[in-house]
Amino acid sequence: MLILPPLWDACPRCQNVARQVIRGNLSIARLYSAKTVDEHDPDTDYSSVESFGDMAGELKRRKRKADSKRRQYGNTFVDHILVTVRGGKGGSGAAALQATLKGSGPSAPCGGNGGSGGSVYLTTSPSLSSLTTLKKRVVGGQGSSGSGAHKHGKRGDDVLITVPVGTIVREIRREGEEERTIREEIDLGLDEDEKRMRKWKRWIISHPSAGGEVSLEEYQGAETLLKKEGRWKIQTPSFEQQPAIELDISEALREPILLAKGGLGGLGNPFFDSPRIASRGFMPPIQTFEFELKLLADVGLVGLPNVGKSTLLRGLTGKKAEIANYQFTTLNPQIGVVRVYEDGRWSGELEGGSEIQESLVEREIEDLSRTLGEEFPNTKIQKGTSVRNGNVERIRFTLSDNPGLLPQASENVGLGHSFLRSIERSPVLVYVLDLSKPSPAEDLLVLKNELESYQEGLSDRANIVVLNKADQVEERVGKERIKEIEDVVGETSDIITLSGKYNLGIRRLVDLLVEKVEMAREVAKREKEEKEREELMKSQSGNKGYSFGMRRLEV
Template sequence: MHAWTRSFSATRILAVDNDPLPKRRSIDYKLRGKGQQFIDFLRVEARGGAGGDGCVSFHREKFVAKGPPNGGNGGRGGHVVVRASSDESMLRRLGRVCSAKRGEHGQGGGRHGTTGKDLVIEVPIGTIVREVEAPAARPLTEDEQDDLDSLTDLEQQRIDRDKRWVYYPRMDTTITEEQEAAGRKSFFKEAERFMDEEDKYYRWQVKKELRKGPLYVDLTEDGQEVVVCQGGPGGYGNPHFLTNDNRSPKWATRGREGQVRHLELELKTIADIGLVGLPNAGKSTLLGVISNAHPKQAAYAFTTLHPYVGTVDYIDKYQLTVADIPGLIQGAHRNVGLGHAFLRHVERAKLLAYVVDLSGQAPWDDLQVLRNELEAYRPGLTRRQSLIIANKADLIATAKPNLATLQAKYPDLPIIPVSARYDKNIVKLTSSLRKIVDTIRQQDQANRNSHS
């Protein structure tokens, strides 16, 4: 028995190893952020909850053999809501499909179904929610296509009716030719015509929503939220179809499906100051010195793999936020290295602080590489307010002549030499950062007041 088990396992392994077409992971695997520690980009499918079905019911009690209809309406499906929260630092590991709860079905005795629970997706402040095109549908197989082609018009009509209507037991919706010739009215056909008019209005609402264009929302404030998918309305109970001629309608409608959207969630860190530099320029050490953040520090490149945001506290309770962005290399605008995972977090910074290694061979060339990559990624980004932080100035032998050359090559940019390792000239740096950011904040406030 043990020998048979071993031979079976070996055969199974060989079959897997010799498979000429191994399964490849879809690009959706990466777009869902699987296998990453820090997630700042996700693609998900959001589905609003379906509405609950209406109920077909009649009042029954002692001495009341045939009471009036009292079926309740179905509850509305839940919405899908994306909300910005200061408690979140990255996008959660959401599934491929995010669905809200469906509404409950109506019940007898005039009891309406409860509304489905909304699905609230909390994301960090600075998240962009944009709608993208749905992926191409899977083509039908030959058997499936043959099954569709073999359906008669009467069978297709019955299928469509079952998707819309809920019937009372043993109800017959057909009328014979003799009954129609005798002038008998079909109350069910009247109800169908009524629902056809409502379907036209519903489709008009959908087209009106599509004319607004794809969804695009930038969540920049705590508590800001957007409803990305509406829940489907609930179905009608049989009292809804009560008329003077038809006193006992034996049908109700099913709830409608909720809205479906394919979304991209992209996080762009919001901070007053963005530290921009090549790998191993000392950005993490500098952030740990001037703020309350504690990023990983080591003497090798790409120590920081995702943004860190720290707060600089002053004696008078004034605060600044500083973002330590992963190291940038040449070609990052083409997504080389960490690429766009770095660059998307630079866009929102009010002040760009270029951190250069003053002890290197040519720090001015390093600075030019940074500026070229930023300009190639988004034209005009280098025209934003900026300054140069010349780090590792404690190495006097190379730092002093390099500082003079750097000042000569960039006379328009303020240059502050510091030593993050030994806390040298940090007070001057934080004072300069506060002065510049305070000026930018006042200009932004003045612009908002002028527009309002």
């Protein structure tokens, strides 16, 4: 906690300090926070005491944590993964007999049916931007077995796989238990009778207390009944019979999509002619899916660590990205939406004079203001709705904040280049440089070099250069640095000098981004029309191309 809570009740000066913090005067709070209750003297002006107390310690701790996180997960931004998925197995039917009084005749079958297995569905979440959370194996809940007195088994639980928007899902393999068994039987060289008996044993269960073997006639009768119900042939449809699932999720899903259906539950003995027989639940096929993430942001921010990319994301979109004064605060790409209104204002815009705080400081201030029952104005970012104060939205685009790039990222230094795969897909790229550093022009060359060694021509796609932290630079020095950068980029890029933290110069950036995004969309539209024309011509000339029996669903 930044300010000592017990003090503001007792001391008007403390309350005054706390209110100053809420108005944004943090330096006072930092000095003040070192004092304990015992040390407190209401007559001392703590704003002149030189101590950074808790805040510095906490920052150090967080930096250590970020470093270890980077070492642990740094090179594992997951954007490609194979997942095996299976619906839950159906529960078995029961072969139970009703209890009867002695000598009152044969007991009636009363076994309940098994519950069907749970299915596996796919859904999207706006808070995800990596496939890291995906498990390699996902199985629906198993249905419970039926029991006596006509009690049917419970249905297995459905399972949701949650992915970020921009994920491509392809089913690449599908195999059921039946196919595996058939292969095994061929290997064992079994004859038809043996195969049939094995199949009966696999699908039909006899009541444990029924005594003796179930006769061939009983098995045959049960088989006929199951065939009638369409429950005998359970071979998995091949990709020719039922196309593989292929999804390109470019928008948030309104409803979950079914990937793997749960198996049917077995039938209880009232269904069969023989009271000693029930059937087993189905085991659904195992499906292998390939998940690939291509983050779909119109604009990608590229920069060295700690230059203020996440601060910019926050200022442009209002998205709460982690901001801190050390490298690799951001470990995975983050995507936010920029909504620009008719009057040129935008969704993440701050109120005049507000400042974007580091996350840690912001959380402490929020705690403090909650305790004091006051609202902290700096954290109030405009909500992203399509109509704001009667002002209509003009354009909406997405922006990705990426982890910091280091020299030799393409040789896996820092976080490596795994996340460049997402950057690669953004039609507009923005270089973010720290103008308060001695040589931002050299930093720019480093960035260009890294993009180029990842993919030829990629460095030229970035045609906006943002010079951030302008508030920290003396005018003369700043001008010299800007001149050096102009010499590097020549006519190829627009240069914008701004301060992300203090919300200065952002409007020019927004205007430029709108212009570039509109241009990029126009180009993409033309390319799409061109492609459609080509495909139409191809299909008219009878050449339908080679199909792998896959179905493409544009969601």
